Amino acid sequence: MFLTISTTGTPERPATDLGFLLHKHPDKAQTFSTSHGTAHVLYPEATAERCTAALLLEVDPVALVRRGKGRGRGGAPDAALAQYVNDRPYAASSLLSVAMTTVFKSALRGVCAALPERAAAPMPLRIEVPALPASGGPALVHKLFAPLGWEKVKAEPVALDEKFPEWGESRYVRLVLEGELRLADALRQLYVLLPVLDDAKHYWVAPDEVDKLLRAGEGWLAEHPEQKLITSRYLSRRWGLTRQAMEALELVRLAEADDTEVESIDNAVDETTDTEEQPVPLAAQRRAAILDALRRAGAGRVLDLGCGQGQLVQELLKDTRFTEIVGMDVSMRALNIAARRLRLEELGEHRAARVKLIQGSLAYTDKRLKRYDAAVLSEVIEHVDPERLSALEYAVFGAARPQTVLVTTPNVEYNVRWETLPAGQVRHGDHRFEWTREEFRGWAAEVAERHGYTVEFAPVGPDDPEVGPPTQLAAFTMAPKSGDTGPGATAGPKSSTAPKEAKAA
Template sequence: MLLNITLHKNQAANYQPADLGFLLHKHPDKVQEFELSYGKAHVLYPELTEQFCTASLLVEVDPINLVRSFKGPASNRQLEQYVNDRPYVANSFLSVAIAKIFRSAMAGQCQNKPELAEAKLPFTIELAALPCRGGTELLEKLFKPLGYEITAEAIGLDDQFTEWGDSHYFKVKLTNQCRLADLLSHLYVLIPVLDKDKHYWINEEEIEKLLRKGGDWLKLHPEKFLIIRRYLNFRQRYTRLAINQLTTEVAANNTADNQEEKIEKPLSLNKQRIDQVLTTLVSLPVKKVLDIGCGDGKLLKQLFNSKQFTQATGLDVSSQALAIAENRLKLDRLPEHQQARVNLLHGSLLCRDARIKDFDAICCIEVVEHVDEDRLPALEKVLFDYAKAPYIIVTTPNSEYNQRFGLEPGQVRHPDHRFEWSRQQFTEWTRLIADKYHYNVTVSGLGEVDQELGQPTQMAVFTLHE
């Protein structure tokens, strides 16, 4: 499969076509080869003039090795696994190659010429054979709203038997003036949408990838629901989850989080919480830390910056929050050995998940109050019995302090809080948990001390009995 990216000269702009090498982080004078789990990829520059520069990504798929190493569900159509179009046409294999080989470019990173990474430049994309189950009409629905001009030539089923008509493959040229990062993001998402036949098993992680790589442009795309459905292979459950997150979660969370931040801002409580939890973790003999409900990754960033911690993992039910955390941590810009120190997981703290086991410490910062009280036993079971880390840190608001924020009795700081505990209620809960699951517990407060109402945040440190 072949992808050509051409940068054209714009006389009014201060750059040269050869700067495409800086943008892609691939030198025009070299032919580079990359190993992939399903074959090999090559990057080369077949044409370079004063007027334009073309970079080619050539991906070779080994279909026999691929089917022998495939660990997904078995297919009833055994022959199709060996005889298919996978090695020859632009499909999800190409998307994976784009994300891996042009990772820095997709992140908008260009160390030598950062101004070019942010500039809208004239590009042409050529795809030698692009599956398009939906024809040119679908091509236009997907690419025109993003500003592309489209030229598509249908490929006949057979040159000798023209009466057989055209196939669903097209030779496609796309032109646009945009950021290279946006262009690569468009291709990463939309190529599998056009093919509608992803080569790997679809699970909830694909929702996270779609929302993360789709970025802001997907939210504004008039065909976003079509894109989501086809990207997720029409899996109804995953489609509903993705649509709900895309259309409601971001606006609701931003409004609610802004409200809580505005209430607590005079005391900088969020920063105090992060600092105190980090100080506590540093004082403990822990190296692998899980932050449940990691949100936008503030604590993960601090853990990553400390040499004490060899593994910082964040889990959150919100794909959008994980995308923000990934951006905060700048994962795309880290070398591979540093990327291995940070991990982002999409999941719920109410479900048993093997990925949350075997950590030295688990943090649950301002999370429990977002859980319905009748579901707290499920959280407790997962956190203190299933995961059962040697150290568990829990923080939650002190409801008594709310009047210092000007809140009325019974009013909570965040509209998604299902409850907020007083100091006595929190202390009683921690003691019950400690007795039931064989932990010792120490309860303290965070923030400015009020002699009558205590401190705005409560913190419990659970230590597992030896």
């Protein structure tokens, strides 16, 4: 199994910089052990003008069988032999993808301390895979790679036997990609699309594969025209996982689209501007109101659900009374930004132990969210389709059941006070709805009744006597059991039916 990566260079930017980016020295041939064989990295050529790195993977068919691939397959006479005699040692597949994560781990992340500017910039690349299974043929290869910025996508069918052309073509192609891309982007594309084209994986697809797909697909998969096919095949057609990934990618796509415009009309004031005349941004007022409510509730272990880029998590971390802080978001891109904002890698051991960022969707129940004192959904519900609110409701109030839940959302009545907002428009392009005070209070009261909570409301921002505040806040507190007034007493929901989406997790 073979993969080559080539680039060209100049005296100022020699092609041998490829060795720095791959973290593999051109003057050495290196060997790495993998779970199913041995990977070799070598350089057939390494000059300032042109450099080629080759990844050669020797697969051990016996190790592959011993680890469970192909066992127990239906009794065909050649089934036992097929476990040992197959294309796995020769044709690019998920085995090569896994080897890439072992050998090129830092390069996949785009990390290069020696040449950070080279790692961050596109470079001329030529990638060749001599034998690639293509379930869907050359046409599908073009559909998968052409939208990703490659100037040349060549998928040349491999004949079954060149001596007998009448036998026709095999299901394999020789793949050549040429173009200017970041090396990390090219490697992540290959990591996902090699097993997609093979339409098979050598290992069981567990739920954590969704996270792997979202990480590797960051920056390109959310907008790919063949997103559904890629997601389905990568997750081995496990429909529950595929649906989860598709919903996550849709939210990522919307989040990335939002980056080209003002985040939200009520967040449009630059919080870093240092002038006495500048009013306190509504986003800052909202965080202050949430922090005050959490302190009054005596919460120590707090969930920030839909944490975005980590602004609230950052404020929580400053107050030592919050002993455990978990930020959850569906967007890996947002979580990466939050990690940089919090400087997680630089935090001392004690502070780092207090905070954690996780990827997840509120369309599903999640065991990780149980047994927390409080959960915050700040400007989250309005981004959810109304028909899916019941799933979010059950995931938070029915399954996770924190003692306190704080929910903030825009007050649509206040929109007339925004001079720059056209009449009838919502504050943000991704808002699926914006509620009046009466609508929000009605929804919150029903949620509290169904799940055994009480609810109180508070304004955030200037409380206009005619149209109310720009943001409305609901503070849910778990009601004590009947006859139980002791601290920490809880009540179960009066009537709660889990939506299908919440149960699916």
